[in-house]
Every structure is written in C-alpha cells, then in structure tokens.
Amino acid sequence: MNTNASEIVRVDNVRKVYSDNGVPVDALRGINMTVLPGDFSVIAGPSGSGKTTLLNLIGTLDKPTEGAVYIDGEDVASKTRRQLADIRLRKIGFVFQAYNLNPVLSALENVEFTMMLRGIDAAERKRKSLALLEELGIGELANKRPNEMSGGQQQRVAIARAISNDPRLVLADEPTANLDSDTAVKLLELMEKLNHEDRITFVFSSHDPQVIGRAHRLLILKDGQIVDDKVNV
Amino acid sequence: MLARIAWRNILRNKRRSLILIMSIVVGVVALVLTEGFAVGMLQQMLTNQIGTDAGYIQIHKRGYQSDPTLENSMTDPGPVHEVLEKVGGVLNYSERLRVYGLISSAYNSYGVSIVGIVPNEESRITTISRYITKGTYLSGKPGQILIGASMAEKLRVGLGDKVVIMASQRDGSIGSEACRIEGIFETLNSGFDQSHVYIPIQTARQMLNAGGLVSEFVINPKDPHEMNEVVSQIRRSIEALPGASNRYEVLTYEQMLPLLVAQLELYKQALYLIAVLIAFALIFGIIDTMLMSVMERTQEFGISMAVGMSHGRIFKMVMTEALFLAIIGTATGLAASYIITSQLSHSGWDLSTFSASLKSLGIGSVIYPVVQTSSVIQTVLIIPIATLLGAVYPALKAVRLQPVEAIRAS
Numbered sequence: 001m002n003t004n005a006s007e008i009v010r011v012d013n014v015r016k017v018y019s020d021n022g023v024p025v026d027a028l029r030g031i032n033m034t035v036l037p038g039d040f041s042v043i044a045g046p047s048g049s050g051k052t053t054l055l056n057l058i059g060t061l062d063k064p065t066e067g068a069v070y071i072d073g074e075d076v077a078s079k080t081r082r083q084l085a086d087i088r089l090r091k092i093g094f095v096f097q098a099y100n101l102n103p104v105l106s107a108l109e110n111v112e113f114t115m116m117l118r119g120i121d122a123a124e125r126k127r128k129s130l131a132l133l134e135e136l137g138i139g140e141l142a143n144k145r146p147n148e149m150s151g152g153q154q155q156r157v158a159i160a161r162a163i164s165n166d167p168r169l170v171l172a173d174e175p176t177a178n179l180d181s182d183t184a185v186k187l188l189e190l191m192e193k194l195n196h197e198d199r200i201t202f203v204f205s206s207h208d209p210q211v212i213g214r215a216h217r218l219l220i221l222k223d224g225q226i227v228d229d230k231v232n233v
Numbered sequence: 234m235l236a237r238i239a240w241r242n243i244l245r246n247k248r249r250s251l252i253l254i255m256s257i258v259v260g261v262v263a264l265v266l267t268e269g270f271a272v273g274m275l276q277q278m279l280t281n282q283i284g285t286d287a288g289y290i291q292i293h294k295r296g297y298q299s300d301p302t303l304e305n306s307m308t309d310p311g312p313v314h315e316v317l318e319k320v321g322g323v324l325n326y327s328e329r330l331r332v333y334g335l336i337s338s339a340y341n342s343y344g345v346s347i348v349g350i351v352p353n354e355e356s357r358i359t360t361i362s363r364y365i366t367k368g369t370y371l372s373g374k375p376g377q378i379l380i381g382a383s384m385a386e387k388l389r390v391g392l393g394d395k396v397v398i399m400a401s402q403r404d405g406s407i408g409s410e411a412c413r414i415e416g417i418f419e420t421l422n423s424g425f426d427q428s429h430v431y432i433p434i435q436t437a438r439q440m441l442n443a444g445g446l447v448s449e450f451v452i453n454p455k456d457p458h459e460m461n462e463v464v465s466q467i468r469r470s471i472e473a474l475p476g477a478s479n480r481y482e483v484l485t486y487e488q489m490l491p492l493l494v495a496q497l498e499l500y501k502q503a504l505y506l507i508a509v510l511i512a513f514a515l516i517f518g519i520i521d522t523m524l525m526s527v528m529e530r531t532q533e534f535g536i537s538m539a540v541g542m543s544h545g546r547i548f549k550m551v552m553t554e555a556l557f558l559a560i561i562g563t564a565t566g567l568a569a570s571y572i573i574t575s576q577l578s579h580s581g582w583d584l585s586t587f588s589a590s591l592k593s594l595g596i597g598s599v600i601y602p603v604v605q606t607s608s609v610i611q612t613v614l615i616i617p618i619a620t621l622l623g624a625v626y627p628a629l630k631a632v633r634l635q636p637v638e639a640i641r642a643s
Contacts, residue, residue: 061539061636082543089541096640100536104241109234114540116234161540 007070008091008168008201009035009058014067016053016224027053029224031067035169035203040195042204044212045221051205052173054221058203059092059171060084072168089117093162095172099154101146107133107157108142114165125164132160136190152183159191163200172204176211188214235546239553246526253522254562257620260515261566262573264508264612269574269602270582271504275497276603278595279486281421282493284360286429287486288451289460292317292467295482297448298489303332303403303441310447313481316470317452322463326452327354330437334400336380336430338388345384346429347398349437358451361418361431368392368416375436378412381426382419390414398430402441410440422595460485508611512619519555519623527551527627534631535639544632551631555624559617566616567609574602 016028028050035041035058043051056062057069060076069076071087079087088094093114101110108129115125133139136156138149146154155175162170172191176184192214194200204211212218220228243250283289292313297305307313310328317326330349335342352371356362361379362370371377378396380388390396392414399409412432420426438446454463468483487494527534534547581599584591588598 056637059539061640082545085538085541085543088539094536094539096536100532100640102238102533102537104238104245109237112234117541117543117546122234165541 006036007034008037008039008072009033009203010070010073011054011058012068012070014054014057014064014069016050016057016062017065026224028057028064031224031226033219033226033229035201037168037201038195038199039201039203039217040192040215041202041217041219042206042212042215043219043221044205044207044215046207049221050224051207051221053224055171055173055203055205058169059094060087089114090165091168093165093167093170095155095158095162095170095175097174097177099146099151099158099178101154101157101161103146106143106145107138107149107153107160110146110157111160111164114161118165129160129164132164133157136160150183151179152187155179155183155187156190159187159194163194163198167200169201169203172202172206174206174208175204176206176208181210184208184210235550236553239550240557242526242530242550242554243557246529249522249526250558253519253558254565256515256518256522257559257562257616258566258569260511260619261563261612261616262570264511264615265567265570265604265608266573266602267507267511268504268608268611269570269604270600271500271507272605272608273601273603274596275500277421277597277600279490279493279497281595281597282490283486285364285420285422285425286359286361287489288358288453289457289486290452290454290464290467291484291489292450292452292471293448293482293484295480298482298484301331301333301448303401303443303446303448306330306443306446306448307481308444308446310445310450312474313447313450313471316467316474317450320463320466320470322454322456322459322466324453324455325354325357326450327351327358328434328447329355329449329451330434330441330443330446331448332400332437332441334398336384336388337397337399338390338394340389341387343384343387343427345398347400347437348429348431349434350431351434355431355451358453361420364418364420365416366419368414370416371431371433372415373433373435375433375439376410376412377415377433377436379416379418379431380414381429382417383423383426384428384430385414385417387427392417398432398440400441403443408440408442410436412436421592421597423589423592425595508615512615515616515619516623519620520626523551523555523624523627524630526554527631530631531634531639531642534634535636535642538634538636539640548628548632551628552621552624555620555628556617559620562620563613563616567612570604574604577602 011031011033014028014031018025018027031054043054045051057064063077071091111129111132112125130142133142138153138156141149141153188210191202195202218230219226294305294307317323332347334347336345352373366382371379394414395411397409397411399407402408454460464483464485471481578601581601583599585598591598
C-alpha cells in the first residue's frame, strides 16, 4: 500500500474485533481515514461507536484485526513492542480523559518524563518543560503534584507532557469530559492556539459539542463505521 | 529520574513499604542470629573440647594417635621438654600419662580414661581445675583422684571416699591403685565427665610401673591464631634432635579431633541450607507484596507505556524499587542484628531448659552468638539477591501488561 508522504496517519480498511466472553464483537468495521499535518480533527459519535478504539489504533496502543495503520508511511503491524513504544515516544503525544499524570511526580517532572525517556539531558529538559508550562499558563505550578492541582490544571500539564517531545500528532481522548464548561473552553482555546501557532496536529475523540464545534474536520462514527466525514466544518 | 520515581513509589504507600522492609529486616535478623548462634554453639563445643582436654597442640610418640597404648608412649620425654622450653610461640605445656582402665567402688565398676597429670602445669593448660564443684583440685599428693559428678553418682561415692583404679601395665600385668576422691568436677560435657578421671602423674606411673613414661605433651600457643606456625617451629626443632627422625607426631586439635571438626563443617554446610530456606521464605513474601504494588499501578504502567516508556525501563523501575527496599531492609536488619548480638554476646542466651541435651553435646547451657564477617557478607549478598529475585515476577507482570487494557484498569 502506498501512502502519501505528507500523511501522518493512514488508516486503511481497518476492522477490529473484540472478544466479549467468547462472543466476537465488531468494534470497527472497515475504517478508512488519514491525518494530515496541521489537522484539528474530531472523531465523534455516541458511546460504544468505536471512537476510543480507533484512537488506540492510531496511537499504536492496539493492532487491527484486519487492515493496516500507517504512521509516517510505516505499517505498525510489523513493529515489535519496543519499536511501537519508540514510535509513541517520538511521534505521538497522548491526552487522556482522566489526565493520568504520574502522581509521584511534580508538574515539571511529569512534563520532563517523556523527554527523559528520549535521553534528553536534565538541564535541557528542565528548561524546555518550564517554558512549556509557562506557555500553557501554569508556570507557577511547576513544583506541584497532581493532587495539588485542579482538573483543568492537570489537563494543561498533560498537554504539556504530550507536546514536550515535539510529536507529529497529539491524540486527545475525551479531553474535556471531566472538566467544567469554562475550563473546557479555555483548554480547547489553548489547543487551538497550539494548532494555529505551533502547527501541532490534533485528533480528538469526543462527543462534547464544544470540541466538535471547533473541529476543522469531523468524522462521525456509528456502530464502528464512519458515517460522515466533513472537512472545514 | 527513574530512580527518583522508584523511590517516590516506595514512599507513596508507606505502610506497605514498611511491611516489606520489615519482612526483609526479619529475614536478615533471622539469618544473622541463626548463623551467630549456630557458629557460637559450634565454637563453644570446640573450645570446650580444646579447653577441657585436648589443648591446641599435642606431641606424641609416632603411632600413639592411632593406637593410644602404653607401648606407644614416650619413654624418654626429656628432649621434648627441651624443645618446648626453647620454642618462642609456646605459652604453656604439660605432660600426661593416659591409659584406659577401670574405676571401681563398692557398688560399681566402669571403664574410664585415667589421666595422670602434673596438677599445677595442667591447670595452666586446661580448664579442668575450674570445673571442680566439690572438694579441691589435685595438689599432687599421691593417691588423690578427681572424678566427674555423673561418675560419682554412678559409683555412689562422694568426697573423701575411696575408689580403686586399675589398668594394664606394659608387660600385660594389671596395676591398681586405691585413691581417695579429692574433688568432683562437672564440665560442660556430661559424656566427658563420665569417661575421665584425673590422678597425679606420679600415682599413674607408680600404678603402671611406668618410670618416666609420658603419653602426650599438651601445648597451648601464645596466640591460637598462630597455632600452625608454632606447630611448624616445634616440628622443625624436634626433627633436629639427634636420632629423633620420625619418632614423634606433632598434632593440632584439628588432627586430634577429626570427628568433631568434620561435625562442625557439616553444621556449617547445614547453615547454608537454612540460609537458602530463609531466602525462599523472603522471596515469596516479596512476590506477594510487590505484586500487589504492581497491580495497583496497572493504569500508571499503561499510561507510561502509552507515552513511550519501553518494557525494559518498566522492568528496571520495578527492580529499582526492589533494590531500594533491599538496601534499606538489609541495612536496618544488620543494624538490628548488631544491637541484638552485641547484647547477647555479653549476656548469652540462657538455654538452661535444655542443659541436659546441651551438656551431652559438650556445650554450656548459655550460648554466646558469634557473628563472623563471612556471615555478614553472606547476608549482604543473599538477602538483596532474594529480594531482587522476588521482584522479578511482579516486574515481568508489569512488563507483560497490554497498554490498552492497562489504561482501562481502574
């Protein structure tokens, strides 16, 4: 399968079947999509439509039952666990619904963590992490642990962590689901800013109208299939 | 940074970490104390045997060790005396005439080792004079005898009573002597008390019609650690005596008491088995607690994998946690062991309840632990290795987590 050189992600006729107590369940049925640099895409759909499953496949956290997922033209199915971890480290940033920061690390250390995994030296990663926290408006929280921060603050740290390694793509799984409306709006504005100014590519899974309303591209999933794909919504 | 995370993971659940550290501490203390008491007991057994009878070094006429008869005793001990006076490393020495014979009272007769001693010299060599519980030590007057308390009981005799000792002379005839009980001794070895009696060497020679005969010279070196050097000096000097070539055997206690030494070695080997058993018990404790710690953090591991942490690093992080716990637990355990053993090395562990059994083994009823450097080194190696081995399974469990499922775990 040839992929366009500019494509970050290409999902090619992907099917994902789960076993639910021995009963096969089709979570995704023949998905085709691409993610291009600078995208601000939202995968929307009701609960159980397969949004998170698709995001996990794009994020190389899971492998398709059929079809293929290409990251920068490379088929992830052929990669070992170690290679997949390396792809995630270098090319993909994750933002989770429940923030999922490491509770024993400060905000600064959480951002530094992924850079440490890449082998960036301590001084450089501290400098960059502080700069990122400042940019995201939480510089004063650098030494706070997650349990000392609000949900919105934690999610900002999670975004800083996700972009700290200059990834090709940030995957955000229901990033506003645990936040109040005002905080969610501020967070989305922040991500839009990162998309506009720093050309960071975002793919969301969400059914939050506030997220959907800001999408440049909207893919509607239903029963494991893309039923609508709107660009420049 | 990985070490920092591992350390903070230990601190985040202090109670569990404390339980885990305590189990390591208990393992260390158990290992050190078990070894300390076992080694202490074995050394007491050996020291008592050396101190009560054997001494560190003995000189015999060649062949006496394998066939301890009067025929194999020294008829001219003078040159050996001269050598022992000259060798610098010798602290004290004494001569003995030893023969196997019979002791009889009006009620009973028993076979015993009749030891003719030079009382004042013997008291500087062995501890028998300190174990007199009734009466007094030999003054050297003819016709005195020291017998063990258990032998006195069996013969139904007491202080001042007469007993008859008899043994074969060199010509095959029987020599006998009536002796009055001067003192009754009770050593730490009940078997020894039942099988040895002491008389002045002149009385022994008179009974055996043996002139200046000597069975053995018992020698204590100035420094027991230099025993082998002193033995070499004595051997060289004896070999230099005119016509002495191959006439004498100079033996260390290890050569005189091969069974006891072998027994001690056997016990030491058994200690390794105990150490392995303690280590195994610890491994299972570590597996249980570390596994709980890992399973509680399933989601965290999933997130770490999602952001690109390799399996190798996850394995390393769990093992680093175990290493920290091992270091803290081992250090604390060693400190606790030091406090306990330094206290007990003065007061000892009073096992009077088992004194009968311990006396049959030649050990006192109070055991003093001896902690050897080798046992500390062994503990410092075994316990952390056991801890790390115990952490391998939980670490592999963390490594084998599937990111998607791990992230979903609550």
